[in-house]
Amino acid sequence: MISITNLSYYLGSRALYENASMHIKPGQKIGLIGLNGTGKSTLLRLIIGEYQSDGGIISKAGDVTIGFLNQDLLSYQTDDSILSVAMQAFERENQLQKQIDALLHEMEVNYRDVLVDKLARAQDEFAALDGYTIQSKAEEILEGLGFTTEDLHKPxxxxxxxxxxxxMLAKLLLQKPSLLMLDEPTNHLDLPSIQWVEKYIQNYEGAVIVVSHDREFLDNVVDTIVEVSGAKLHYYGGNYSYYVEEKALRNEIQQGAYENQQAKIRQTERFIERFKAKATKAKQAQSRVKMLEKMELVDAVIDENARVNFRFNFSTQPGRHILHLDDVSKSYDDKKILTHSTARLERGDHVALIGANGKGKSTLLRIIAGTEPTTKGERRLGHNVSFSFYAQHQLESLNVEDNMLEELKSANPTKSEAELRTVLGCFLFTGDDVFKKIKVLSGGEKSRVALAKVLLSQANFLLLDEPTNHLDMQSVNILIQALEQYEGTYVIVSHDRYFVSRIANKIWYIEDEQVKEYPGTYDEYEWWTEERKSKGGDGKAAGVPAPTVAKATPPSPKPATNDDERKELQRALKKATQQADDFEQKIANLEQQKKQLEAELATPAVVSDGKKLKAKTTDYQRLKTQLDTIQEQWEGAMLEAEELEKKLA
Known part of the structure; x- marks a missing residue:
């Protein structure tokens, strides 16, 4: 269908592509992946002919039609209704409809046989093109993408x-081109719409190339991965999960070949150095020199899985209770978002707030942050809680005249330049990149700087609204690692299912104008949701707890009624108090050990020694797990003592 042979394309002296080749077959579903800046979007524009290559051939079959969804379409505006814009996809059908309307109008005043013949031919062609169903098709796709019936006639x-x-996506899908090219289509879709698009692409008869950082989306829709790396296009027959496994295997084989070749080169060089001056061996030495010159070198494997080696600490430990929302109501004119809703957050909660667009997720984040006006009800932050809020619009608050180091310094003046460089390195900014001014950065680069600022703020409570938008997979992986290391509390709005499955221990969603909580991971929540649907929506899925209105206040305990019961309660209280004291002492000891290990992990002797670093890191993780366990036991003992005191009161 489309053949790319020996493609070359240069940006100045840098080769985005050099003798790269690929073939697109009818019906093939391709996921195009690679680091930011490797040329994924450029390849799509080369295929469509918007850019001209510096070498090679891109050949297309004569009947190939291409539809291209790209970020430039965001700027398109018109006063036409969205239904009319989507129906522009039916170009020939619209021409015929106008022709039929004009003929009918003319026949009202000038009835002639020739007009009847024209009308009959136009109506036959219109019917053959299934023109009488184009509006219903457009409505179905628009509503599948999240629009309401009332929205369809709005400009x-x-x-x-x-x-x-x-x-624009609906318009492309209605055109049904033989090749559909989608550049980051999930960036502006909510979860129900992403799932709808997945099903549509799975059943799409044409070929598809999709650029996406959404691993779950790629797993569900593609049958081939093409990776842009080293100015070449590398094929992997399978979805993204298969690519991860196959890539690791290929890297292992390549690294083995590289090491074997390097050993052979060193051995040959030693032979040349030793015998080049000896008359009896000079010819053999010269032969080996020529062999080295002709040798096709195997490249070393570049580890593209960047790892975070910086700890994002906060100086002030909060109390157990992070946030109380009581009897909160919020509406925009007649649209109700929340009605007398309640929510609770406790220290260590890692919450993913999910659901369809328009349900009020971003509004809820602003309510939690205290920045949403005209909200009824009570919002209370717990003791020593300090929060930092990241949202896409806050990219505009970056000082465009600052360079990256200056911008991060403003977030945490106590950090040294070396520490700030380490943080920027975690977010893929190296060398002189750190001196780039904010105004020259791309949207994705600005997002990474803003995220680094949030994590440097030393806040013990984070609010993140769609943090993975505009991030490539490596950057998403870095953010996951940073959040896994983060010891505070956070609420994150995201539609990236892989990301959510890695970072959340609780799920929030808004239903019936209430904040609902599912007390488990995203995978468990998905399973529960499917079970709920299969059982008619009653929510009674075996083995998995049903969600509740987030953290309702438990009923007060009943007081003790007689002497024997009071004595028993006093003994239980004494035991619980002693246990709490014991746990508190253990926590103090472990905290001291933790600080000592953190200091050791920061020393050059450990950082520069891989074995020591691995051993110390393992010890640190083991200690942290032990500390978390004992803190939970301490909290349990304290709660038990508190309940017993209430009963004795």
Missing amino acids: LRQFSGGWRMRV
């Missing part, structure tokens, strides 16, 4: 960039 201009992008 496109009234919608935000993300929603306009959905209209």
Whole structure:
């Protein structure tokens, strides 16, 4: 269908592609992946002919049609309704409809046989193209992408960039090109819409190339991965999970070949050095010199899985209770978001707030942050709670005249330049990159700087709104590692299922104008949701706890009624108090050991020695797990003592 042979394309002296080749077959579903800046979007623009290559051939079959969804479409605006814009996909059908309407109008005043013949031919072609169903098809796709029936007749201009992008996607899907090219289509979709698009692409008859950082999406829709790396296009026959396994195997084989070749080169060089001056061996030495010159070198494997080696600490430990929302109500005109809703957060909660767009997820984050006006009800932060809030619009608050180091320094003046460089290195900024001004950065680079600022803020409570938008897979992986190391509490809005499954221990969603909590991981929540649907929505899925209104206040305990019962309660109270004291002493000892290990992990002697670093890191993780366990036991003993005191009161 499309053949790319020996493609070369240069940006100045840098080769984005050099003798790269690939073939796109009919019906093939390709996931195009690679680090930011490797040229994924450029390849799509080369295929469509928007860019001209510096070498090679891109040949297309004569009947190939291409539809291209890209971020430039965000700027498109018109006063036409979104239904009209989507129906622009039916170009020939619309021409015929106008022709039929004009003929009918003319026949009202000038009835002629020739007009009847024209009308009959136009109506036959219109019917053959299934023209009488085009509106229902457009409505079905728009509603599948999250629009309500009332939205369909509103002007496109009234919608935000993300929603306009959905209209452009609907238009492309209705055109049904033989090759559909989608550049980061999930960036502006909520979870139900992503799942709808997945099903549509799975059943799509044409070929698809999709650029995406959403691993779950790629796993569900593609049958081939093409990786852009080293100015070449590398094929992997399978979905993203298969690619991860196959890539690791290929890297292992390549690294083995590289090491064997390097050993052979060293051995040959030693032979040359030893015998080049001896007359009897000079010819053999010269032969080996020529052999080395002709040798095709195997490249060393570059580890693209960057790892975070910086601890994002906070100086103030909060109390057990992080946040109380009581009797909170919020509405926009007639649209109710929350009605008398309650929510609780405790220290260590890692919450993913999920659901369809328009349900109020970002509004809830702003309510938690205290920045949402005209909200009824009570919001209380716990003792020593300090929070930091990341949202896409806050990229605008970056000082565009600062360089990256200066911007991070403003977030945490206590950090040295070396420490700030380490943080920027975690977010893939190295060398002189750190001196780039914010104004020259791409959207994804600004997102990484803003995220680094949030993590440097030393806040013990984070609010993150769609932090993975515009991040490539390596950057998402870095963020996951940072959050796994983060010891505070956070609430994160995200539609990236892989990301959510890695970082959340609780799920929040808004239903019936209430904040609902599912007390488990995202995978468990998905399973529970499917069970709930299969049982008619009653929520009674065996083995998995049902969600509740987030953390309702438990009923007060009943007081003791007689002397024997009081004595028993006093003994139990004494035991619980003693246990709490014992646990507290153990916590103090472990905290001291933890500080000592942290100091050792920061020393050059450990950092530069891989074995020592691995051993110390293992000890640190073991100690941290032990400390978490004992802290939970301490809290349990304290709660038990508190309940017993209430009964004795």
